[in-house]
Amino acid sequence: MPLTVRYTDSEGQQFEVHPSKISAKISANAATEITLTFPDKSGLYSDVIVPKDMIEIEETP
Amino acid sequence: MTSIDMIFNGLVVDTEDGEELSATCYDVLSSLAREHVLFGEGEYYGMDAGAIFKDIVAKSGNSVVGYGGNISTGVIVDAINLTDSTRLDAMSLLLSIINGGISESATPYHFYAKNGKVILAPYPDFSGDNILELTDDNVKKISKKTNGYNYYNCATVIGKDGIRGYFPHKQDSTGEMIDDFPSNPRYHKLITEYSEKLVGVASCSLIARSFVRKYSNVVPDITCDIHPDRYDLFTGMPVYVESERYGINRRYRIADITWEYGVQKTMTLTLSEYKVDKLSDFVAKFSR
Numbered sequence: 001m002p003l004t005v006r007y008t009d010s011e012g013q014q015f016e017v018h019p020s021k022i023s024a025k026i027s028a029n030a031a032t033e034i035t036l037t038f039p040d041k042s043g044l045y046s047d048v049i050v051p052k053d054m055i056e057i058e059e060t061p
Numbered sequence: 062m063t064s065i066d067m068i069f070n071g072l073v074v075d076t077e078d079g080e081e082l083s084a085t086c087y088d089v090l091s092s093l094a095r096e097h098v099l100f101g102e103g104e105y106y107g108m109d110a111g112a113i114f115k116d117i118v119a120k121s122g123n124s125v126v127g128y129g130g131n132i133s134t135g136v137i138v139d140a141i142n143l144t145d146s147t148r149l150d151a152m153s154l155l156l157s158i159i160n161g162g163i164s165e166s167a168t169p170y171h172f173y174a175k176n177g178k179v180i181l182a183p184y185p186d187f188s189g190d191n192i193l194e195l196t197d198d199n200v201k202k203i204s205k206k207t208n209g210y211n212y213y214n215c216a217t218v219i220g221k222d223g224i225r226g227y228f229p230h231k232q233d234s235t236g237e238m239i240d241d242f243p244s245n246p247r248y249h250k251l252i253t254e255y256s257e258k259l260v261g262v263a264s265c266s267l268i269a270r271s272f273v274r275k276y277s278n279v280v281p282d283i284t285c286d287i288h289p290d291r292y293d294l295f296t297g298m299p300v301y302v303e304s305e306r307y308g309i310n311r312r313y314r315i316a317d318i319t320w321e322y323g324v325q326k327t328m329t330l331t332l333s334e335y336k337v338d339k340l341s342d343f344v345a346k347f348s349r
Binding site for chain 1: 067068069070071072073074075076078081082083084085086087088089090091094149152153156171172173174290291292293294295296297316317318319320321322323324
């Protein structure tokens with residue numbers, strides 16, 4: 001099933017982003033770590049993806 | 062869990078911009094690892110460990126949406142001072158106390174983040190629809206690792222002002238614990254890292270019991286590379302492995318998960334056992 005990645009910026013604007021790779025490390029009683037990778041040679045995402053903004057991932061039915 | 066449930070909710074923490082852009086994101090437990098229990102807010106006496114756990118989460122100044130677990134665990138903390146601990150460290154310490162204090166037949170607790178909430182709950186039972194079944198059809202590769210170096214059969218925990226709690230320990234005729242170093246301290250673990258936090262002897266003993274409970278069985282961890290067809294798996298999830306190819310037919314719990322979703326899709330699960338039922342056997346053997 002594909003994954004949908006939603007991004008919410010500091011002003012509350014929400015949009016879908018399309019990473020080329022998502023990797024996850026999930027350990028017991030510890031924070032889950034997700035790394036999103038974007039092929040960003042055009043700079044499309046560089047000004048958008050910044051710390052403190054929210055990421056949500058769900059499986060798309 | 063249905064397919065439309067969120068599988069991750071967290072914040073972007075680091076970004077790295079080069080040939081490609083990468084963003085590392087963490088869930089709410091990461092925020093709790095970077096926030097300390099404030100001076101004057103960390104002392105608790107005679108409270109249920111679950112209620113203390115909830116208080117530690119609820120007083121977070123970070124964007125924790127809430128607490129979704131059971132408040133009552135039935136494990137009473139005699140005296141503890143969590144001041145200056147990170148909230149995540151305090152939660153881990155309370156988890157050890159809870160798992161040291163529950164009955165031998167009870168299911169151990171764990172905590173996790175889900176949709177911005179922190180949840181403290183017993184592991185799900187080995188029954189119902191929650192069990193992940195792994196067979197030769199959906200397992201690509203299995204490897205076993207047995208780490209006997211981590212075997213301990215007794216522990217001493219040092220608390221504030223040098224108080225000590227032991228496991229196993231002896232009791233006097235009234236049932237009160239007496240200071241008594243284990244009579245046969247082979248494979249002994251001395252735990253000193255909580256010396257400023259554990260104010261009561263009973264809490265020290267529960268930490269020692271929790272430790273021995275976890276490390277007194279040497280069982281192999283199983284690493285499974287599986288075909289990644291779902292991403293809603295969680296740590297503590299019961300797994301039944303039935304592999305003729307690897308000669309495995311038993312139950313485990315998921316300890317760690319790594320997965321990658323891109324041009325290639327991979328998923329690796331580390332599975333481990335938590336043999337609560339062995340504790341009484343161990344204590345009986347030790348006291349002989």
